[in-house]
Amino acid sequence: MGIITLTTDFGTNDWFVGTMKGVILRISPTAQIVDITHNIPFADIRAAAFSLLSSYHYFPAGTVNVVVVDPGVGSIRRPVAVKTQNYFFVAPDNGVLSYALEREKIIEIREIANPEYHLKPLGNTFHGRDIFAPVSAHLSNGIAVEKLGPKLNDIVRLAPIEHHKKGKTIEGSIVYIDRFGNAITSIPFGDPDEFLEKKIYIRGKQIAPVLRCYADVKKGEPVAVPGSTGFMEIAVREASAHRKFKLKVGMKVIIK
Amino acid sequence: MGIITLTTDFGTNDWFVGTMKGVILRISPTAQIVDITHNIPFADIRAAAFSLLSSYHYFPAGTVNVVVVDPGVGSIRRPVAVKTQNYFFVAPDNGVLSYALEREKIIEIREIANPEYHLKPLGNTFHGRDIFAPVSAHLSNGIAVEKLGPKLNDIVRLAPIEHHKKGKTIEGSIVYIDRFGNAITSIPFGDPDEFLEKKIYIRGKQIAPVLRCYADVKKGEPVAVPGSTGFMEIAVREASAHRKFKLKVGMKVIIK
Amino acid sequence: MGIITLTTDFGTNDWFVGTMKGVILRISPTAQIVDITHNIPFADIRAAAFSLLSSYHYFPAGTVNVVVVDPGVGSIRRPVAVKTQNYFFVAPDNGVLSYALEREKIIEIREIANPEYHLKPLGNTFHGRDIFAPVSAHLSNGIAVEKLGPKLNDIVRLAPIEHHKKGKTIEGSIVYIDRFGNAITSIPFGDPDEFLEKKIYIRGKQIAPVLRCYADVKKGEPVAVPGSTGFMEIAVREASAHRKFKLKVGMKVIIK
Numbered sequence: 001m002g003i004i005t006l007t008t009d010f011g012t013n014d015w016f017v018g019t020m021k022g023v024i025l026r027i028s029p030t031a032q033i034v035d036i037t038h039n040i041p042f043a044d045i046r047a048a049a050f051s052l053l054s055s056y057h058y059f060p061a062g063t064v065n066v067v068v069v070d071p072g073v074g075s076i077r078r079p080v081a082v083k084t085q086n087y088f089f090v091a092p093d094n095g096v097l098s099y100a101l102e103r104e105k106i107i108e109i110r111e112i113a114n115p116e117y118h119l120k121p122l123g124n125t126f127h128g129r130d131i132f133a134p135v136s137a138h139l140s141n142g143i144a145v146e147k148l149g150p151k152l153n154d155i156v157r158l159a160p161i162e163h164h165k166k167g168k169t170i171e172g173s174i175v176y177i178d179r180f181g182n183a184i185t186s187i188p189f190g191d192p193d194e195f196l197e198k199k200i201y202i203r204g205k206q207i208a209p210v211l212r213c214y215a216d217v218k219k220g221e222p223v224a225v226p227g228s229t230g231f232m233e234i235a236v237r238e239a240s241a242h243r244k245f246k247l248k249v250g251m252k253v254i255i256k
Numbered sequence: 257m258g259i260i261t262l263t264t265d266f267g268t269n270d271w272f273v274g275t276m277k278g279v280i281l282r283i284s285p286t287a288q289i290v291d292i293t294h295n296i297p298f299a300d301i302r303a304a305a306f307s308l309l310s311s312y313h314y315f316p317a318g319t320v321n322v323v324v325v326d327p328g329v330g331s332i333r334r335p336v337a338v339k340t341q342n343y344f345f346v347a348p349d350n351g352v353l354s355y356a357l358e359r360e361k362i363i364e365i366r367e368i369a370n371p372e373y374h375l376k377p378l379g380n381t382f383h384g385r386d387i388f389a390p391v392s393a394h395l396s397n398g399i400a401v402e403k404l405g406p407k408l409n410d411i412v413r414l415a416p417i418e419h420h421k422k423g424k425t426i427e428g429s430i431v432y433i434d435r436f437g438n439a440i441t442s443i444p445f446g447d448p449d450e451f452l453e454k455k456i457y458i459r460g461k462q463i464a465p466v467l468r469c470y471a472d473v474k475k476g477e478p479v480a481v482p483g484s485t486g487f488m489e490i491a492v493r494e495a496s497a498h499r500k501f502k503l504k505v506g507m508k509v510i511i512k
Numbered sequence: 513m514g515i516i517t518l519t520t521d522f523g524t525n526d527w528f529v530g531t532m533k534g535v536i537l538r539i540s541p542t543a544q545i546v547d548i549t550h551n552i553p554f555a556d557i558r559a560a561a562f563s564l565l566s567s568y569h570y571f572p573a574g575t576v577n578v579v580v581v582d583p584g585v586g587s588i589r590r591p592v593a594v595k596t597q598n599y600f601f602v603a604p605d606n607g608v609l610s611y612a613l614e615r616e617k618i619i620e621i622r623e624i625a626n627p628e629y630h631l632k633p634l635g636n637t638f639h640g641r642d643i644f645a646p647v648s649a650h651l652s653n654g655i656a657v658e659k660l661g662p663k664l665n666d667i668v669r670l671a672p673i674e675h676h677k678k679g680k681t682i683e684g685s686i687v688y689i690d691r692f693g694n695a696i697t698s699i700p701f702g703d704p705d706e707f708l709e710k711k712i713y714i715r716g717k718q719i720a721p722v723l724r725c726y727a728d729v730k731k732g733e734p735v736a737v738p739g740s741t742g743f744m745e746i747a748v749r750e751a752s753a754h755r756k757f758k759l760k761v762g763m764k765v766i767i768k
Contacts (some may be wrong), residue, residue, distance in 0.1 A: 011691035015567035022570030036274035043750055055271035058278030071750055074725025124725035126740035133745035179267035213330025213380035228382035238327055292530035314534030320553035435523035469586025469636035484638035494583050496553055
């Protein structure tokens with residue numbers, strides 16, 4: 001009855017995700033498999049890392065989180081399994097785990113090298129099915145992470161999600177744009193009330209006041225709010241901030 | 257082992273639906289969660305209401321139906337939980353439940369106000385995760401709906417799905433256009449055979465005969481049939497009636 | 513706790529798949545339902561057949577595989593249930609099962625005619641919900657396939673997936689293009705090493721060398737690799753072979 005989450009860039013048009021689930025259920029027939037998303041933009045490791053960061057900690061302790069965004073499949077990048085105080089993570093070692101693992105207490109990192117836990121025959125194009133699915137099912141069944149392969153000292157790390165304070169000014173950047181066109185920034189909020197007197201700026205222009213919720217402005221008007229991920233976000237009520245302001249991941253953002 | 261259905265406009269590109277499932281499974285580890293759809297057009301309360309109407313009654317008694325199409329999130333619209341003779345419904349009180357509840361015997365309506373059943377900290381932008389998911393899980397676990405908050409006398413109601421009979425003429429309108437481009441009308445059929453001699457008209461023009469099934473006409477030809485939702489629908493065999501006739505929700509339809 | 517897989521062209525915008533799951537869970541409350549895909553192109557029987565072929569055998573023995581791509585719904589095409597040595601298959605008899613059944617040992621083919629296992633009232637537009645869902649749940653519950661209706665001698669067969677060897681030249685065609693723009697051919701590989709000296713040709717032009725994995729070429733360069741389905745496939749590293757070479761299903765392919 002363990003839970004396994006899946007985050008991939010496989011899309012949902014083909015049978016790829018379905019076959020991963022078949023492989024999991026053959027090994028762990030009572031696993032509860034939860035899709036986080038399969039629509040990570042192709043090979044977008046940062047988007048996958050941010051999606052994992054925003055979701056994994058809502059799941060019960062013991063959940064196995066699988067992330068397969070894997071442009072280097074079949075090459076020398078290593079598949080890894082990580083045990084933290086509360087969770088397991090299974091992914092190619094290309095940075096997709098790094099945002100989540102900054103927040104977790106790591107117990108053990110192992111390269112997935114033991115062929116006993118791979119599907120046979122092992123191909124070179126679909127390790128989601130051939131490596132990550134069976135390993136997640138075995139971990140969910142309770143095998144020791146140590147059995148998977150040699151110990152590693154660390155995983156590949158992406159540049160962290162950063163912000164800087166200079167007096168009353170906070171500088172950050174856009175890290176993710178969601179389906180509603182809301183732009184999530186790298187600026188965390190502890191006490192949301194601290195931000196309520198401030199405004200948000202992009203390219204030197206003030207674009208929105210910081211308020212409590214989308215409905216604090218009229219339809220079609222911009223607003224910055226404490227978002228659901230713990231970061232400040234830029235929105236336009238019932239419309240797309242992404243389109244209105246031509247926002248892109250990586251753009252600098254200032255709140256002051 | 258209770259069942260919880262989810263109908264939202266969250267899309268499937270981000271982690272939103274996945275985190276709702278994590279929250280549910282932490283509270284109700286054996287819940288069976290079923291996606292109705294997450295692709296309700298953004299903020300389209302009528303489409304959500306019709307999707308719920310067309311799906312909830314196929315589920316076993318006791319199922320908890322969650323609908324989150326919530327343009328007013330964080331503002332004064334109330335979150336509600338409704339117990340009917342056979343089901344539970346959890347949603348923002350903005351009309352999304354009204355079509356389904358016209359057909360159900362309501363036992364109890366409660367505002368979801370008791371913070372004990374909210375996720376903490378409670379944000380202002382994602383009540384799907386912070387309010388509706390945990391409440392659905394608690395209801396699935398068997399807590400009394402009365403515990404959620406104060407009693408309400410009614411929910412917000414949309415204008416009902418209507419049709420009018422004048423002799424042998426029946427007037428209605430288009431209420432939903434599906435993925436195949438079929439246009440579902442507001443005209444119900446009891447005995448489908450009663451309609452078999454008739455034709456369907458839009459903007460004064462006869463556009464199709466009423467027949468039994470799509471395959472009763474040739475490829476590319478229009479037909480009106482008794483649809484799977486209990487309403488008459490307009491189709492074009494192996495093509496899109498929506499595109500062929502430029503149909504839109506709200507257009508008047510006559511069968512005679 | 514039986515597993516039921518679903519492969520359809522219903523899309524995920526409407527409530528169609530959700531209602532099928534409701535019907536299944538009313539009959540078989542502990543069924544584990546797995547989506548293969550609901551985005552088969554509308555009425556594309558070959559794509560559905562290939563998706564089933566590529567997925568079903570990863571599931572545990574006893575799994576019930578439901579395929580609903582059914583342009584003839586409501587007409588005279590027969591609904592069928594097939595029991596093989598390891599699996600069950602439920603579908604309209606229009607060829608969607610034929611690729612998978614070429615590889616399975618068939619035990620029994622039955623027309624689904626017994627109204628006892630249909631939803632009531634039975635409509636003419638949505639047999640996924642009214643026939644295939646309830647039948648799959650009853651099979652998952654263990655009813656004998658013989659109870660569903662009269663014995664049939666065979667199912668409708670599509671032209672098989674073919675390739676031809678002439679000396680060191682192998683001729684085949686493109687059978688499927690996936691979400692990444694990779695083109696899967698009809699040319700199977702037994703020992704992938706046998707192909708490593710060869711090149712792949714389309715319209716008389718050499719378009720790529722055969723190598724081991726996508727990462728054996730530079731970004732943006734074409735490559736042919738032994739794919740995850742057991743067939744040779746044409747890819748462009750971190751891009752779309754489909755777009756680069758304007759590939760289409762049915763195009764002739766030569767490896768030599």
